[in-house]
Amino acid sequence: MGDIPAVGLSCWKASPGKVTEAVKVAVDAGYRHFNCAYFYHNEKEVGAGIRYKIKEGAVRREDLFIASKLWCTCHKKSLVKTACRRSLKALKLNYLDLYLIHWPMGFKPPHPEWIMSCSELSFCLSRPGVHDLPLDESDMVIPGDTDFLDTWEAMEDLVITGLVKNIGVSNFNHEQLERLLNKPGLRFKPVTNQIECHPYLTQKNLISFCQSRDVSVTAYRPLGGSCEGVDLIDDPVIQRIAKEHSKSPAQILIRFQIQRNVIVIPGSITPSHIKENIQVFDFELTQHDMDNILSLDRNLRLATFPITKNHKDYPFHIEY
Numbered sequence: 445m446g447d448i449p450a451v452g453l454s455c456w457k458a459s460p461g462k463v464t465e466a467v468k469v470a471v472d473a474g475y476r477h478f479n480c481a482y483f484y485h486n487e488k489e490v491g492a493g494i495r496y497k498i499k500e501g502a503v504r505r506e507d508l509f510i511a512s513k514l515w516c517t518c519h520k521k522s523l524v525k526t527a528c529r530r531s532l533k534a535l536k537l538n539y540l541d542l543y544l545i546h547w548p549m550g551f552k553p554p555h556p557e558w559i560m561s562c563s564e565l566s567f568c569l570s571r572p573g574v575h576d577l578p579l580d581e582s583d584m585v586i587p588g589d590t591d592f593l594d595t596w597e598a599m600e601d602l603v604i605t606g607l608v609k610n611i612g613v614s615n616f617n618h619e620q621l622e623r624l625l626n627k628p629g630l631r632f633k634p635v636t637n638q639i640e641c642h643p644y645l646t647q648k649n650l651i652s653f654c655q656s657r658d659v660s661v662t663a664y665r666p667l668g669g670s671c672e673g674v675d676l677i678d679d680p681v682i683q684r685i686a687k688e689h690s691k692s693p694a695q696i697l698i699r700f701q702i703q704r705n706v707i708v709i710p711g712s713i714t715p716s717h718i719k720e721n722i723q724v725f726d727f728e729l730t731q732h733d734m735d736n737i738l739s740l741d742r743n744l745r746l747a748t749f750p751i752t753k754n755h756k757d758y759p760f761h762i763e764y
């Protein structure tokens with residue numbers, strides 16, 4: 445897994461009012477990895493929590509691993525640096541430890557290029573949420589004319605200029621990742637592919653492909669999220685294994701990923717959950733437990749993106 449801490453706190457859906465406190469609790473609980481994104485619209489508040497803890501002396505910047513993501517409206521090569529700077533500015537950081545292409549699809553940019561190339565102005569106009577999903581009259585997303593191989597070149601430039609230490613991808617399927625890895629003149633490989641992964645969607649084949657090519661995997665939605673009708677935490681198999689180890693179901697779901705060499709980023713704004721979710725290094729699941737958990741797979745994807753299904757790069761066209 446290289447330098448990426450095995451468990452990170454994810455900040456998706458953490459409302460601005462709560463996420464600063466969640467980050468502070470997490471640092472005290474021992475988290476050093478924070479998973480952010482422009483699209484979560486809370487980078488300013490995440491950054492406030494981080495800065496508070498650094499100022500307090502609880503942690504140093506160099507001890508932290510902070511990730512953010514390039515949103516789909518900024519795939520044009522000329523916009524990548526502006527987008528990265530916008531996240532850095534919101535987080536009030538000088539560099540990111542990891543910057544990911546959030547999805548392989550590029551969308552139509554929100555503003556004319558001259559505005560986007562002016563970092564200060566585009567930051568003022570960015571108003572998260574308003575222009576993130578450009579839709580046509582039928583409410584389908586308007587694609588951009590970019591190719592993620594070109595976007596990747598601008599991502600590589602971010603490493604060279606020192607704005608980010610590592611780059612990676614998210615929601616790439618096998619074919620898309622292979623295309624990137626085979627890109628002629630590739631200067632930096634993606635260090636990770638962040639994908640939805642939990643016992644109902646174990647991603648066995650994609651994980652084995654990534655690991656065979658030395659690309660780590662980061663599991664999002666590891667607890668099954670807060671999706672209506674799906675309650676992974678209440679699954680009887682998970683509950684039974686949890687009882688046997690005197691651990692919580694969430695801890696079993698997190699430990700399951702660690703034992704597959706998969707980095708895992710549970711999301712929480714509840715202090716007791718945040719603390720519980722990192723207490724996963726004092727027990728081990730047996731091979732029998734692992735097999736039982738793997739057998740729960742039903743290829744159930746919770747994180748679909750319906751309005752982009754028209755996009756040529758929508759990653760779930762090709763199920764691996």
Ligand SMILES: NC(=O)c1ccc[n+]([C@@H]2O[C@H](COP(=O)([O-])OP(=O)(O)OC[C@H]3O[C@@H](n4cnc5c(N)ncnc54)[C@H](OP(=O)(O)O)[C@@H]3O)[C@@H](O)[C@H]2O)c1
Binds near residue numbers: 615
């Ligand atoms: N790359 C992508 O495209 C992408 C897409 C979706 C998500 N993600 C990332 O993945 C992260 C995780 O996704 P997620 O938040 O949907 O799913 P998750 O981490 O599987 O589940 C989060 C839910 O579980 C609850 N929870 C957390 N710890 C718990 C515990 N110990 N016991 C019981 N319930 C617990 C949380 O509630 P409380 O807050 O009350 O604890 C929250 O409702 C996100 O934060 C996001 O950054 C990435």
